[in-house]
Amino acid sequence: MSLPLSFSLLMLLAYAVYMLLGFYIISLNTRKAINQLFFAVCMALGIWAFGYSAAMYAPDNGIALAFYRFSSVGWCMLFGLQLHFSAVLVGKETFLKKNPWVYALFYLPGLIAVFPFAIMGSLSPSIYNLVPTAIGWINMFPLAGWNLFFVSYFVIYTAASALLLLGTSPAAVSPEAKNTNSWLGLIFAAILVFALFAEVLFPGPASLMAAHMAPVGMLLPVLFVYFSYRHSAFMVTAPSKTPEPGRILNEASLVKYYQYSSMAFISGSALGFASLYHFAQRPIVPSLLFCFLLFAMGGIIQIISRIPPENELRENIFIPLLALSVPVLTYPFLDIASVTVWVIPAIMILMSIIYHKRSKLLVLGVAIILTQLWVWYQVPYLHPQVSGASHLARIGIFGVLLWLADFVNKTYIQRLEENEAQIKFQIVVSKVSSSFVNVNESNIDEKIQEMLHLCGEFFQSESAYFLSFFRNDQVKLHSWSTDDSRITLDSLPQMNARNFSWWAENMIKANEVRIINSAELPAEAAAEKDLMQRYNVRSLSSVVVTHKDKTLGNLFFTVREGSSFWREDHKELLLILVNLLKDAMIKVEAEKEIAYLAFYDGLTGLPNRTLFRNRLEQAIHLARRLEKLIGVVFIDLDAFKAVNDSVGHDGGDKILQQVAERLTECLRKQDTVTRFGGDEYLIMLNQMDRIEDIQKVAENLMDAFSQPFAIDQQEFFITASAGIAVYPEDGENVDTLIKNADIAMYTSKEKGKDQFTFCSPHMKDDILSNMKLTNSLYRALERNEL
Template structure:
């Protein structure tokens, strides 16, 4: 075969392969723009390659030029579509939202088609076609439009290649990333090789070769196709379950069958061109016309599959087209090979077996028969192959035989498919029932059982389905029934008669004194499946009964009845009934067990919510269920923020009403099977069972906190309430109820310490902290008796003179194993466990005794500052305790300073003011510690009887740092002067801070710049030598 024809055949094969690639990908998802673009890319390359196939062996220059211009539709637009495709596959589709981008991409392509293809006056000047030994070759012309074409190809390719490389870099390491890099490499190599062959070799060397770019680009396109199948670069659409009930082919099989049909027709079209034009050198026009017909059939089959009509109609239309093509194809090739042409109809008939619609098989059979009869009638008497009338008859007989066999195969195959679909429907039924029973409880058991009976009746086409349930030890019998539209529901008397008839069929007597009674024993040898017939109202009733069992005991029956036909089911139906009976038995027993638990449960008298005992039982049950089902259980401990203040405002009755509304508010945020319980006081605990992810618990917590953004109304007053929550999760944070609740409570305290109105998840660190705190709490009870507490003292000096004017008593815990423990650790523990008053009383007495001891030594009297915690201050006996300690230690009250925090002012103002005034009456000094960090208010400074404010060290640390702290300190100092209060600055550590405070008339200084906290003995030496700084 001459070299030009070899190249033409290569181009033709490339055309077919690329077109097949495009059709395959398009069939995966015809609605996806990515799939459509890939198809268009393949189509462009196919048009390009096909034009080269025809033009390469053209008989004259004009024919070659014509097909070269036709090829412009492919190569002139290819790089625009390629760039568009790359933009989408590399996830850069956002840039396509700008409409002008499309103009930028596709305007050069349109210009190429116009200049090199459509506009003849310009187009003919752009080609320099030379006939060589390898076929017609285009030697590039140095025209303006050719240079524009080179710029278009190069720029578009470089942009696309850059996007591909960046996309490959971002992919996760693995085989997919390496394949992406390979695609980049193959595209680059194809482009470079194509440029070398067309632009450089043909223009600069004497050797001339055809344009092989389409042959080269088939390599990267093949790699892209491989990645589509292997790595899901372009996902396949989900097939819808829209096939007819008795369809042999499912959706996926149908698509594959019609795709193969289309490919076969397209392949036939290209084979026709290759054999008739390139081999036999037949006239090009009829060859192209018949190939176009084949391509039309192939594309038409795919187009029909996209129509929004029933599948049976699609099959009918498709097979009408196929039946029409039978005579055309057969008669087309009869002149060349009469024997093999007659075999063509057999292929269509055999294929028809795959369709359950028999008329399709009949249609193709009739078309084939008429085609052969036509050939028989119109065959010339002088045919090259000797083929007698007997031969025609034999051929027809053989065809009829094939038709009969195909028909029988179709019948058997259809029947088998129906059985397979029935099995599949049975599995779907059981899955659906399992899903229905998943959230069944005593409130919806009747609705769910009736729903299941309806599903069974419709699925098996039965007139009536029923369930009898008589658990051992119960005097009542439960009856559930569903009947079709042709049957009417039975009244109570009819139901009783029906139940009697059922037990008569089973030869047992479950009734005593006309009442439903328990069944202590029900046919232990009863079959798992029983078929019976009996007469009711002159109608023969066919019934099937399955027992409901609990281990070896029969606790009920499930039955199916039909009055129209005798019920007969196959073996796989019987197995389905057994599984169904087992599922119903399980759910009935489960619901009865839940009722028993709920019956014994107790509830909170005030809110009507479950109390602690019931909640703990429910959580244990949920943990067992979660252990079997491998699910999570969430525990949320909820505490109402500042409830004591609200309760004091409303009174106890109002507080109780508020608690009820809070319980209702929390309950409204939960699922039906979640549980909220009141643990006592203002504490609620929530159980969230059967969850799959911890995030689900967080979502509930968010919902609860958000719900309290709306006020609660009690009487005529509205209250904005916030809650603090702690959350623990089984089995992550514990396997026992007690540990889960304890961990949740600990997490709740973290929420309160972090600002309230939030939730905190328990963690391994928090669990460890809980254990540490528990050990510390145990030691804390004996710390005073073991004399483990010690006091350090930090001097307070006059800002101007540097003279020590007072000291602050600071407690430390010298733990025998852990060493010194900061008060920030054990003071909160003491407050939680009610030890703060004992510890605070010890600190106050020790400090007063030490101050009195120094005065007896002859040292200059100074003030002793002692901190009062919130728990101490709220002690109604505080004033009496201070008074007794002053008397006991014989310390002058003028030398005792009590420090309180601003947060105390948020409680009952009258109580706070009264207590402070009573302390002032004793003669002690009152100061506000850490002023400016919490609830600073001018009104509080005006009302509260205090003598000194202490600026928190966080403001002091901001001096000379370019912050706003200096301005705040100046304001505090001015406030102190305005209200006649002394001002002390804490945390002074350097000369700059001291200078600033002195310049702004601060009264007193406390910090490491002067003295650190120290034992009494060390401070005594300093006091003896106290002098100005």
């Protein structure tokens, strides 16, 4: 193999690498600027490498000149793209958006250079000086005129790229990205120094031949960027969903399959060009036409991969394209690689088995059979020839087969992992839902903790948190972690939309926030970035728990080390967990509300008579053992009807609420006050030592009415009458104590109101005598004894 052929094939290999890397990166995210720029850089390098490959092995000066002019489109635009790419890498996107005039500085010199070097053929004699050498045709250009302009452009823009990367601000990117940028800047600086020595300071045939290997040398920074940034945001694989029923691949895998198919055609264009032009010595035009057809097919597949999955147009274009590629790939090699190209249809068959409709395979099968019949007709008999083209075609075919086998293997493993993950998640959901079946107010914290533990292990996160806002607008933090490095509620700043506006905005838009790398957060998320870095959180996924437009809390899963990979189906699984958690919280709140309605007064919030009786009964049992006293105070507001008539029932309700507040302030925590009904209040003074202590509390209760009650800017002076029954002197059960306190209260009213009275045996005897007298009078009236 001659040196020109070897160097030309090396250039062609570089072209294939640039094309594959460029299309791969743009397939990950077509909208992100960094992906678009990396793709553009690879396309420029690919044009440069392909042009040099064809030019160096050209049969004459004219063809070599045409391809050098073609390659100049790539190297003229490259260095402006390189500087733009470097600016984005160091975090200057915001600056570029605010100053669009900078784009003219990036690309204007390159566009100017394209005209003399590529378009204006009349200037070629003064620019190009093509000389045949040991490695093929090279350009021994004079360092003057337009060549001097280009060298100046190259030196300034490469130096600017290196300085920009070496001077990366630590505030703009993460420490890892800054270190990587510095290494890339050093690579650009080394390339610049080498180019200056080879083309400017010590020009000569040997140094210029070395300089012509620049398209291969530029593989170093491109591969460095790819391998160094492969885990950053612009090289993260798109999230995937579980395949729909009846389909072999999910949408993400299907798009990846189309990308691989596209790359196979694009790399095949380089392989086919080498086979026809370099080995078979075919004319340049048909070789280029074949290369262009395969490249165009790869480009079409790239385009159709963007068609929405629900549209069958994608499949309806792809399968006919595969069918068309069978004769396109077969015909040029009938006489030079016939013993090899027959296997190409086998590749197409393998590429079609992913479809769930047999009609797709039928279309391809018809194309293959017709092509083979046509080949049989055209070449009924041929002596086998194993030439360089045959060997190259075999290597290419085996490469594509291995590529497809690798894809099928990865897809099979991915499906197994997805099925396993689905089973594990079903187990998690089953455990969480079973745990929440018997959830109540006393065990909900324990249940949430168990859920965080199960889900944190399933999502392989290092910490899980649930920040609850449900209970009386109080914030409560539940946490789980693989170690002891948990975030506590006291260590968090106040969580509100004003402090974390970026977070709040994204939560409102999508009810979730997903951060792959905290170091790559935008400038408007500075507060969120600072908080995550303070607690060494690199990756985070969060979803809000809501019910009827009310936020119940936020569920977080965090990773501190490495990059976390959140698949699209993780979002669906999180929503299931959120619904389970929401239902559990709603259930607990409903039980609390039912319990509240059963045991508390709806107007004042005080315990009702049912709860009061329960507490008094328990207090009696305790007082019996401890030999303590219990005071039961029955309070009735004096002449409260006049207040209702004056301010209405709404105003009266407000006064009743104020009375409840004042009475509560006079009591201890172990005492109980209840609204017994209407304007009546019943109080239990628990575990008292002496009668005097009960009397002192009663005086405080009566003093609570000494100040006026303000309603709607009006003041009302209200008095109350109270009666007190003491356990055990006035009764040893609930009903007796309440009855005797009521008797004492009415005695207070008879004495003139606005006072309290202790129950006494004389009062009870009087009441009993009055009841007997009343009953006797009713009976006498019935028997006409009056």
